[in-house]
Structure formats: structure tokens, C-alpha cells
Amino acid sequence: xxxxxxxAPRSLEQALALLRQNGPAARVFCGGTDxxxxxxxxxxxxxxxIDAKGIPELRKLSFDAKKGLCLxxxxxxxxxxxxxxxxxHYPGLTEAAHLIGSLQIxxxxxxxxxxxxxxxxxxxxxxxIALGAVARxxxxxxxxxxxxxxxxxxxxxxxxxxxxxxxxxxxxxPVNHSADAxxxxxPRNEMDIAVVGVGxxxxxxxxxxxxxxxxxxAVAPTPLLxxxxxxxxxxxxxxxxxxxxxxxxxxxxxxxxxxMRGTAEFRRHLVGVxxxxxxxxxxxxxxxx
Amino acid sequence: MTKKxxxxxxxxxxxxxxxxxxxxxxxxxxxDELRLTGTKEGCLTGDCGxxxxxxxxxxxxxxxxxxxxxxxxxIETVEGLAHGLELDPLQQKFLEExxxxxxxxxxxxxxxxxxxxxxNPHPTExxxxxxxxxxxxxxxxxxxxxxxVLEVAGQxx
Numbered sequence: 108x109x110x111x112x113x114x115a116p117r118s119l120e121q122a123l124a125l126l127r128q129n130g131p132a133a134r135v136f137c138g139g140t141d142x143x144x145x146x147x148x149x150x151x152x153x154x155x156x157i158d159a160k161g162i163p164e165l166r167k168l169s170f171d172a173k174k175g176l177c178l179x180x181x182x183x184x185x186x187x188x189x190x191x192x193x194x195x196h197y198p199g200l201t202e203a204a205h206l207i208g209s210l211q212i213x214x215x216x217x218x219x220x221x222x223x224x225x226x227x228x229x230x231x232x233x234x235x236i237a238l239g240a241v242a243r244x245x246x247x248x249x250x251x252x253x254x255x256x257x258x259x260x261x262x263x264x265x266x267x268x269x270x271x272x273x274x275x276x277x278x279x280x281p282v283n284h285s286a287d288a289x290x291x292x293x294p295r296n297e298m299d300i301a302v303v304g305v306g307x308x309x310x311x312x313x314x315x316x317x318x319x320x321x322x323x324x325a326v327a328p329t330p331l332l333x334x335x336x337x338x339x340x341x342x343x344x345x346x347x348x349x350x351x352x353x354x355x356x357x358x359x360x361x362x363x364x365x366x367m368r369g370t371a372e373f374r375r376h377l378v379g380v381x382x383x384x385x386x387x388x389x390x391x392x393x394x395x396x
Numbered sequence: 397m398t399k400k401x402x403x404x405x406x407x408x409x410x411x412x413x414x415x416x417x418x419x420x421x422x423x424x425x426x427x428d429e430l431r432l433t434g435t436k437e438g439c440l441t442g443d444c445g446x447x448x449x450x451x452x453x454x455x456x457x458x459x460x461x462x463x464x465x466x467x468x469x470x471i472e473t474v475e476g477l478a479h480g481l482e483l484d485p486l487q488q489k490f491l492e493e494x495x496x497x498x499x500x501x502x503x504x505x506x507x508x509x510x511x512x513x514x515x516n517p518h519p520t521e522x523x524x525x526x527x528x529x530x531x532x533x534x535x536x537x538x539x540x541x542x543x544x545v546l547e548v549a550g551q552x553x
Contacts, residue, residue: 110398113418113464143460144441158465209530212442214454297529
């Protein structure tokens with residue numbers, strides 16, 4: 108690996124000053140489970156690494172029944188799935204965090220890092236998209252908010268400017284009879300990268316669906332919101348026909364490639380299957396709460 | 397050459413200081429600077445788990461952590477398991493059950509099992525298999541490993 112400098116700022120202010128100073132030559136990291144591999148392979152070559160795990164704002168995991176969830180960018184996957192509040196209120200996002208790599212990876216990797224790495228196949232990003240999560244971004248110039256479905260712009264690229272840092276993602280509070288789910292297909296039980304991942308969140312009023320969002324992973328250059336598929340569910344009674352229609356629209360929204368994990372044709376098939384199942388699971392959960 | 401950083405950490409219960417370059421992984425520091433070669437280098441991509449050590453009680457891949465990140469942390473490696481000539485119950489049971497052949501994966505497997513039993517003293521077989529999913533073994537198959545971990549848990553009961 109090439110020579111680097113390392114800083115571990117203890118405040119957001121310090122981190123933003125370092126980023127302003129070093130700009131494009133710097134890269135922020137938390138768990139390092141992507142960047143260290145990428146540096147070793149020569150895929151990314153930052154001169155300065157900024158370790159953001161020690162910044163209090165990035166470590167925050169707080170839930171309020173009215174305000175929703177504030178998930179600091181450095182909160183590890185293990186901290187997420189060991190949180191009873193997360194399991195109760197955001198089971199889909201929790202499942203996604205629990206699917207990323209091994210326990211060794213989950214002890215270090217964060218959902219914020221998963222997002223900033225910008226992989227089309229990131230497990231937690233479709234789950235965040237389904238929940239309507241918004242990223243809070245800071246720089247020495249100020250703050251801005253970007254919906255997670257617009258955060259990743261191309262494989263490995265995000266909206267972050269060189270001097271910017273992801274502070275946290277905010278997820279709206281779950282309302283009554285709403286729930287989420289995340290499912291992915293891999294050829295084995297554990298430890299693989301998604302061939303396809305689908306996140307779904309639905310809100311019910313009586314039998315009728317009043318809100319729905321479907322997020323897709325590994326089927327386009329970026330994780331994406333399947334907008335038409337989501338809208339097709341709203342107003343329906345979430346019967347088999349409505350879910351089938353949403354699954355068809357999710358397939359249309361996807362533009363997968365052939366690679367060693369699967370063919371484009373197989374991926375399109377999986378989008379349909381996983382959309383039906385993820386929506387079905389979210390509906391089952393929403394009816395129960 | 398890049399300036400080296402002085403890092404103070406707790407390693408197998410003792411405070412140690414070492415010098416390392418920021419680019420060096422914890423694995424490199426353990427093996428090349430501290431000469432603790434029990435921790436093995438496998439894939440260097442976080443897939444195989446041969447380099448598993450405990451950091452603040454959690455199993456992590458030491459190939460995916462920088463040595464400088466160890467500042468202020470508590471690190472446990474396979475060298476810390478035995479007390480003198482007395483093996484850790486996991487090590488003893490691995491010998492009795494022949495849970496290793498070439499032994500490259502063993503230090504990592506032991507550390508993952510150690511982390512599991514510390515948090516969950518009475519795991520099911522599924523718990524053990526899940527906890528060891530990030531440790532690949534290409535020799536014995538996993539049954540003997542899983543059996544040994546379950547037996548240690550049973551003895552503790």
C-alpha cells in the first residue's frame with residue numbers, strides 16, 4: 108500500500124478543517140473495510156485518511172417516536188442489529204446491516220460507510236431508500252441534506268464534494284401500521300455480495316396502502332428508487348395483483364448487467380421475485396403492528 | 397519513508413507501545429513489528445478470517461484495520477489464549493477433536509469462537525456456524541470445529 112498520513116479528529120469541526128485543507132487528496136473512513144482493500148488494490152489512492160469514528164456526531168444512534176431515527180455515519184452494523192429499537196422499528200434496515208459480510212466485517216463496517224463507498228450492490232442503501240432516508244452532509248462551508256436515493260451518482264461515486272463529510276442519515280419515524288423489509292439473493296447462506304437486493308417499506312390505513320417505497324440494489328449503476336413500482340402500490344389493497352404489478356414495474360426500472368454473479372436476465376427475474384417477497388414481508392409486518 | 401507514529405495499545409492484557417507507518421495494517425504490525433506471528437495472513441480482503449483478532453472484545457479482520465487505529469484499544473490475539481503451558485479450553489478441545497489440519501485458519505477460528513463464547517456462553521449449533529461464517533477452513537471441513545466449540549460451551553455449563 109502507498110504511503111499515507113492518518114488523522115483521527117475528535118470533533119466535527121476538526122474533521123471539516125482537515126477536509127478543507129486536504130480536499131480531493133483526503134478520504135474519510137470509519138470501518139475501513141472497503142477503503143483498505145481499495146488502497147491495497149490501487150483502486151483508490153488517497154494521500155490522507157481521516158478516521159471519523161471518534162467524532163461524537165457520527166457515533167450517535169438515537170430514536171424518537173416523533174422525530175425518527177438519527178443514525179450516525181460511523182455506527183457499526185453490529186451496533187445497529189444489537190439495538191432493540193432498531194430491530195423493532197426498522198427491521199428491514201436492521202436485516203440489511205446484519206447481512207453485510209461476516210461478524211468481523213460487521214464489527215467495523217458502518218451503514219454510512221456502505222453508502223459513501225457508492226457500490227451499486229451495497230446492502231443497506233436500498234433499505235435506506237425504501238425508508239425515505241435523508242443524508243445530512245457537512246463541510247466547513249455549511250450543511251446540506253440529500254435524499255439517499257440521490258446520494259450515489261455512479262459506481263463508487265457520490266454527491267459528496269471533496270471537502271464534505273456524511274454526518275448521519277435521518278430516517279422518518281415509523282407511523283402506525285408501517286414496516287420495512289430487505290431481502291437479497293446470493294448463491295450461499297452468508298458472506299457474499301448481493302446478486303440483487305430489494306428493500307420495501309409500506310404504510311397501511313385499514314386494508315389500503317397509503318405509502319410505499321421500493322429500493323433496488325445491484326441492478327443498475329447505482330442503488331435506485333423504483334418510483335413507478337412504489338406508486339403502483341399506493342391506493343391498492345396490497346393484494347397479489349397489486350404486488351405483481353409493482354414487481355413488473357420494478358423489473359422495468361432495473362437495468363442490470365451480466366457479470367460473474369449472474370446474468371442480466373437472471374437479475375431481472377430476481378427483481379420480480381424479491382420485490383414480491385419483500386413487499387409481502389413488509390405488509391405482513393405492517394399488519395401486525 | 398513516511399514518518400512513523402507511536403501507538404500505545406493494550407495487547408493481550410499488557411500495555412505495549414509500537415512504531416508504525418499509517419499505511420501498515422494491524423496484521424502487519426502484529427506480525428512484522430511485534431513478532432506475534434500466531435495471527436495469519438490469508439486473503440487480505442476480509443473474506444477468509446485467518447487474521448481475526450479481538451478488538452475491544454469484537455472479532456475483526458486485522459488485515460482491514462490500520463495499526464494506528466489500535467491506539468487506546470484492547471487487542472487480543474491467539475498468543476493471549478494460553479496461560480503459560482495451560483491451554484485455553486478451546487485450544488485443548490481443538491486438539492482432542494482434531495479440529496485442525498494445516499492450522500492456518502485455526503488462530504482466527506479460535507478468536508472468533510472466543511468472542512462468541514464471551515457473549516453467548518450457551519450457543520446453539522446455528523449460533524456457532526453463524527459466528528464462524530467469516531472464518532474459512534479448507535482442510536477439516538467445519539464439523540470438527542463446530543463440535544469442539546459446542547463441547548467447550550457444554551463443559552462450561
